Amino acid sequence: MYANFSTKQDNIPMKFPFKFPKLSAQQAMYEAQKIAFSPMTFQAVRIAWKRGLLQLLSDTPEGLTPKQVAEKVDMRLYGVRVVLESCLSVGVVSFEEEKYFVTKTGQMFLYDEMTQINMNYNHDVNYLGMFYLEESIDSATPVGLNKTFGDWPTIYPALTALPEPAKTSWFEFDHYYSDNAFPIALPHVFKSSPKKLMDIGGNTGKFSMTAANYNDDVNITIVDLPEQLAVAKTHIMQAGLQARIDTIPTNMLDHSQALPLGYDVIWMSQFLDCFGDEDIIAILKRAAQAMSVDSRLFVLETYWDNQRFEEAAFCVVNTSLYFTALANGTSRMYRLSDMLGFMEEAGLTVCHTVENIGKGHTLLEAKLK
Numbered sequence: 001m002y003a004n005f006s007t008k009q010d011n012i013p014m015k016f017p018f019k020f021p022k023l024s025a026q027q028a029m030y031e032a033q034k035i036a037f038s039p040m041t042f043q044a045v046r047i048a049w050k051r052g053l054l055q056l057l058s059d060t061p062e063g064l065t066p067k068q069v070a071e072k073v074d075m076r077l078y079g080v081r082v083v084l085e086s087c088l089s090v091g092v093v094s095f096e097e098e099k100y101f102v103t104k105t106g107q108m109f110l111y112d113e114m115t116q117i118n119m120n121y122n123h124d125v126n127y128l129g130m131f132y133l134e135e136s137i138d139s140a141t142p143v144g145l146n147k148t149f150g151d152w153p154t155i156y157p158a159l160t161a162l163p164e165p166a167k168t169s170w171f172e173f174d175h176y177y178s179d180n181a182f183p184i185a186l187p188h189v190f191k192s193s194p195k196k197l198m199d200i201g202g203n204t205g206k207f208s209m210t211a212a213n214y215n216d217d218v219n220i221t222i223v224d225l226p227e228q229l230a231v232a233k234t235h236i237m238q239a240g241l242q243a244r245i246d247t248i249p250t251n252m253l254d255h256s257q258a259l260p261l262g263y264d265v266i267w268m269s270q271f272l273d274c275f276g277d278e279d280i281i282a283i284l285k286r287a288a289q290a291m292s293v294d295s296r297l298f299v300l301e302t303y304w305d306n307q308r309f310e311e312a313a314f315c316v317v318n319t320s321l322y323f324t325a326l327a328n329g330t331s332r333m334y335r336l337s338d339m340l341g342f343m344e345e346a347g348l349t350v351c352h353t354v355e356n357i358g359k360g361h362t363l364l365e366a367k368l369k
């Protein structure tokens, strides 16, 4: 239904991810063991990266024995051995003639920003809380959040109060994915020269400030929880944009609160994935009530079944588990067809779709049906 209006950033077709070749029983057994031991290998690789073992091997193309590594990094020989042997088992280093070498996979931890951001996010935000995934599923509450970071209803009011390094890792994860998408989305958002834009879930103001600098005529209102808006206000003041960007503290889960009228564009980036199905439909209905026939709603999201690259689909689909155990116990990363169904139920119709934005985002432009 949306395909007729679709703009792809390139011509590479999307394909449904996770179709694996048939394995022999022995291969399947090996794959299963990789999963069974994945918390151990995750930590071993993280330590090899953080404590400089991978960098040292990368700087030494002729390779190093464990003893030579131990002499150059601040770790006892025992630790070097167990960490590198585990890294060897997952192809992060190779081993020939008693010497270790970093592999191409190992280089990713040193030089690929996405890998680094995902590792920090999974260690600093998710790792301990994930132990409570099952309880979070059964109770529909973020038990992992409560056990590791305190008694919050969801992670959102807690964000600015998270201890370091969890706070930095959360914001780096969030911003890494959306920052790349904003410059590509802006020409689509501004093609109708909107004068008033509402950024719902605007967080620390990154999109709103980018949009205000992109177009001199637009006035913007950020709607978010008070804790985020306090940080956003500081950023807006520092950028001297307070005359054009204001804020309305709102709990978007209170569906009795109507959204203000008169906005040409409503923008929601990586926002609706913070809610379960029923709340998304209720929020979209409130957006629809605030829209005129000429207003447009733009929704920027990553859908796990709408990715060019399988590794991106892997990251997106597994981010759902963070939502379960840490964020709120109810939301997830959606399929594109899920979101189209929510729009439909809320009385909205998608009139334009832009795929392959930034790190795998899809931009939906919707209007009243």
Ligand SMILES: C[S@@+](CC[C@H](N)C(=O)[O-])C[C@H]1O[C@@H](n2cnc3c(N)ncnc32)[C@H](O)[C@@H]1O
Residues within 6 Å of the ligand: 156, 157, 174, 175, 178, 179, 200, 201, 202, 203, 204, 207, 223, 224, 225, 228, 250, 251, 252, 253, 268, 269, 270, 271, 274
């Ligand atoms: C994943 S962040 C996305 C931030 C930003 N739009 C971006 O694209 O990077 C989700 C935002 O939604 C806000 N949010 C979550 N639950 C909310 C609620 N119940 N009411 C208002 N805002 C909420 C959070 O505070 C956060 O700023």
